[in-house]
Amino acid sequence: MRLPAFDYYSPTSIENAIQIKNEFGGSAVILAGGTDLIVNLKNRVIAPSVVISLKNLRELRKIDLAGDSLVIGAGASLSQVACNENVQRHFPILVDAIKHIGAPSIQRHRGSIGGNLCLNPRCLFYNQSFFWRKGKGSCLRTGGKTCLALEKAESCQAICSADTAPVIVALSGQLTIVGRAGSRSCSAQEFFTGKGETPFNLGPDEILTEIRIPIPWAPISSSYKRLSYRSAIDFPVINAACVATFEQEKIFRFRLVVSAAGPAPITLKDLESTFIGREPSQELFSEAEQAAVRAVEGIVVDNSIASKQYRVKMAGVMARRVTQSALTASRR
Numbered sequence: 001m002r003l004p005a006f007d008y009y010s011p012t013s014i015e016n017a018i019q020i021k022n023e024f025g026g027s028a029v030i031l032a033g034g035t036d037l038i039v040n041l042k043n044r045v046i047a048p049s050v051v052i053s054l055k056n057l058r059e060l061r062k063i064d065l066a067g068d069s070l071v072i073g074a075g076a077s078l079s080q081v082a083c084n085e086n087v088q089r090h091f092p093i094l095v096d097a098i099k100h101i102g103a104p105s106i107q108r109h110r111g112s113i114g115g116n117l118c119l120n121p122r123c124l125f126y127n128q129s130f131f132w133r134k135g136k137g138s139c140l141r142t143g144g145k146t147c148l149a150l151e152k153a154e155s156c157q158a159i160c161s162a163d164t165a166p167v168i169v170a171l172s173g174q175l176t177i178v179g180r181a182g183s184r185s186c187s188a189q190e191f192f193t194g195k196g197e198t199p200f201n202l203g204p205d206e207i208l209t210e211i212r213i214p215i216p217w218a219p220i221s222s223s224y225k226r227l228s229y230r231s232a233i234d235f236p237v238i239n240a241a242c243v244a245t246f247e248q249e250k251i252f253r254f255r256l257v258v259s260a261a262g263p264a265p266i267t268l269k270d271l272e273s274t275f276i277g278r279e280p281s282q283e284l285f286s287e288a289e290q291a292a293v294r295a296v297e298g299i300v301v302d303n304s305i306a307s308k309q310y311r312v313k314m315a316g317v318m319a320r321r322v323t324q325s326a327l328t329a330s331r332r
C-alpha cells in the first residue's frame, strides 16, 4: 500500500518544529516512531498535507530525574523507557504496560512513549482500509454526520487503546505541551478530552514534549493488566491500572483507572476517598469490580472486536484483578 503525497519536514529544534506546526496547523501531523501514523496514512484514515518528523530532536529522548519527578521525553522509545533504571526502580507498572505494547520490534526500534499517549483513538468502523470504509460511508470522524457505532452519538466514540494511558493517569503524570504561546503543563487525566474527533488537549500548533511523573514519598504498590486476544498484534480490549500507598497496613492513597472502554481513560474517583483507611479484603476487591462496571456501562459501545456486554463485564474483572494485585503485593 502506498503512502499518500505530503510535504516532509525534519526540524532540528523544538522551536523550529513549533514554527512549522504553527504554519500548517491542523493539516500537519507529528511523526514520532510512525508505528501507528504510517498505518493510518496508508489506510487513508488521515490525509495530512505536511508530516513533521521528531527524529532529529534529541532533547525529546532524554529521561532524567528533576527534583521530585522523573521527566521522560516524549520522543523516548518504549524500550528506552522500560530499560531505564529510574523507571524500573520507581514505576515498575510503566515497564509492565510497555511490555504489553505490540511486539518487541515496536518497543525496541520505533514506538515512542509520546506516540503511545497520542495514539489516535481506535474504532472498528474507522481503523480499516479506505476500500472497507467506502462501503460503510463516512462517520463523524471522517466528515460524516452520524457515528457508525452509535446511531445518535453526538461525538466520535472511538476508543483510547494506548497501554500506557491508564498507567500515566494512575501515576498522576503531568504532561508538558509546547506551542506558539510557550510551554504549559496539563495533567494526564485532563489531556484526554473524551471526544474521539479531538481526543487530546493539544492545540493545532502544539506538541507533547515530556511526561513528568512525581516520585512518591512512600513505596507504591501498583498493578497493570490488560485483556487482549493476540498479545503481539491486538490492542487492549480493556485495560486497568491501580496505584496505592499504605500507612500502617491501611490504604493511604488509592487510584484505579480503567481504559480502552471509551475515548478517554476513566478514573474511579469515588474509590479514592472511600478506600482510604481500609485494609485490603475480598469486599474491597468486589467494590472495585462493581464500581468499574458502573463507570463503563454508559460509555462502552459496540465498536471493538469484543462485544459491548463482554467489555463491560471484563472492565469489572480487570479492575478487580489490578486492585487485588496492587493491594496484596505490598503485603508480600
Ligand SMILES: Cc1cc2nc3c(=O)[nH]c(=O)nc-3n(C[C@H](O)[C@H](O)[C@H](O)COP(=O)(O)OP(=O)(O)OC[C@H]3O[C@@H](n4cnc5c(N)ncnc54)[C@H](O)[C@@H]3O)c2cc1C
Pocket: 029, 030, 031, 032, 033, 034, 035, 036, 037, 038, 039, 074, 075, 078, 100, 101, 102, 103, 106, 110, 111, 112, 113, 114, 115, 116, 117, 118, 119, 120, 161, 162, 163, 164, 206, 207, 208, 209, 231, 232, 233, 234, 235, 236
Ligand atoms: C502490529 C501493531 C500492534 C500494536 N499494538 C499496540 C498495543 O498493543 N498497545 C498500544 O498501546 N499500541 C499498539 N500499537 C500502536 C503503536 O505501535 C504504539 O502505540 C506506539 O507507542 C506509537 O508510538 P509511535 O512513536 O510509533 O507513534 P506515531 O505512530 O509516530 O504517532 C502516533 C500518533 O501520535 C502523534 N504524536 C506522536 N508523538 C507526538 C508528540 N510528541 N506530540 C504530539 N503528537 C504526537 C502522531 O501525530 C500520531 O497521531 C501497535 C501498532 C502495531 C503496528
